[in-house]
Amino acid sequence: MNSSKENSSSVQKLETRLILDWIYRHDIKTEDGIPLDWYNHSYMMDVYDEMAKCEKKIVCYKAAQVTFSTAAILTTLWIAKNKGIDIIYTLPTADDVKQFAGGKINRIIAQNPILQKWVKDKDTVEQKTVGNSIIYYRGTWTQKTAMMVSSDLNVYDEVDTSKQDIIEQYATRLQHSDLKLEWYFSHPSVPGNGVSRHWHKSDQRHWFIQCEHCRKWQYMNWPESFDLEKREYICKSCKGVISDDVRRSGKWVKKYKDREMVGFWIPLFICPWISASEIIKYYEDKPADYFWNKVLGLPYVG
Structure with missing residues (x-):
């Protein structure tokens, strides 16, 4: 955090949210040994909280590299220890599982003494006790x-590049559970496939920000929230420049309040370290499907 006052305020907020409190008190780090950063990742706090509750099914439309897999790893480890439930975590292929375990899960465990105490040394690539x-x-x-x-609980990571009928087979492994929880997350591909099918059944939460000029609450989207010529984020109402601090200070708002499934849309442009110029450059340089799927976190219709 930027100041002791900000830090104190954050601690007070964390005390009512068990997993966030655990992350703070144990100084939980990423696989690179970097402490989790709520200042730039405030949009992830509700995601951690909803997952840790173990109350509802969850779906996430997400861009690439928004730290969602880190959240899923830490939360599933925390849930397994504190809720006492068994979890299936899927990735598209067995090779993906090996790379994920060696390159991310094992490295996160190695960086955090509390996780080293929780997880048994003899575990294999395919399971953690x-x-x-x-x-x-x-x-x-x-x-x-x-x-x-x-x-x-079944966690389906990268749903859209997974084999859909096998995911349905995994769902049968929940039949004897009282919880029967499923999380679906992926950068989407095309409408109606994979994560898109579940997003449309969710409460569809969007990251709302308040313009510092006209005070209008809004969620950002493409291209209305961009000045393509000046390469800046702008308010959709008054066209004033949207600062990084405004993007940090958002809140999740449900589109449908009566739906049971929780849904988050995490486009790259709500990440405060990503400039408008970077988003526009992706638009200029990358294929349309890449831009829509991995930058906007939305299905692409060619």
């Missing part, structure tokens, strides 16, 4: 792996 619970890491290209274990 956390307290009395097990997290199973599986690919989605063979039916055999889908039918081997049961669970209380």
